[in-house]
Amino acid sequence: MRSIEYSVTGGPEVLTLVEGPVPDSGPGEVRVRIHRSGVNPTDWKSRRGNQAGTAVHPPQIPNQDGSGVVDAVGQGVDTALLGLRVWIWEAAHLRPSGGTAQEFAVVPARHVVLLPDVASFDLGASLGVPFLTAHRCLTVTEDGPTRIGPGAMDGRIVLVAGGAGAVGNAAIQLARWSDATVITTVSSPEKGHLAARAGADHVIDYRLQDVVAEVRAIAPDGVNTIVEVSPAVNAALDAQVLARHGSVAVYANNGGSTMELPVRPSMVPNVRWQFVLVYNAPEDWRARALGDVAAAVLDGAVRVGDDAGLPLHHYALEQAAEAHAAVENGAVGKVLIDVCP
8 A cells, every 4th residue: 555654744855655554444443545635734734843853653644634435444333334435534633644645544434424426536635624624713703603504694794814725715615605795805816716716705805905995895884704814914904894793713824923913993892813723623513514514515515626716736646745845835726636546
């Protein structure tokens, strides 16, 4: 079996293609024949670690997201799963040998979700981190909703910062599926076209337009939820456009790792600043999120590719280092490793 691993932290060059035996699935586990492995920023950040050159033992197989076909099941797992198409979430989290950058991955059965025949393996490998993060961002506002789906966000206004990114794209698609009005900010006309294809109702180029004025023209009473990728840059802006009881869901630190919160403008309307990391988010939320994302897939409400505003970039397994470098260098769209041609 071919797999990618790293035994020391560092740049993409630490990723190595190795050969090894096909792993067995243990009690409560499934073995998945990986077709696609999705690469996210969290994958290269984990690979780099806090200091380059730190030994990683046992070696880590990277990448949290993936899709494929259940090839074997362990004791206690329903054999009806055999041969079914699935998508995987958090494959590598706390499991050195579990990442999806390999031909066969063994993960706990609860970490696979059925992938309907109407959905491609490309879509399946794009769901985990981005769509679960987007779901969390959309469901942390004071007065809900806690679930998303058709009608769940009717009458609500969502502002997505960076609508051409993977999480931004997922947030736009899920919010539109839930009947929210979606405003997004982008840094170029090209990214604006991508955000519009994802389903954004209003696209604002923050380099050319006054974001506060544009948002207030669309939403005089403010926006209910902000999906924020760059809090250090946007905190003051966010405070000016939030509605009463609104929330800012911060899922990344683009533009800086510290932020200055406008206290009084946040206090008066009773708004919430919520930080989001899916790996240790509440379990009751996770169950809802997995169910809602699976329903969106079954409903045909979420897509990938140029027409969905999320261009796909494919790499072979032996090009894993190039795939990681592409994400690290800010590739626009979704980077996938084609483990199974």
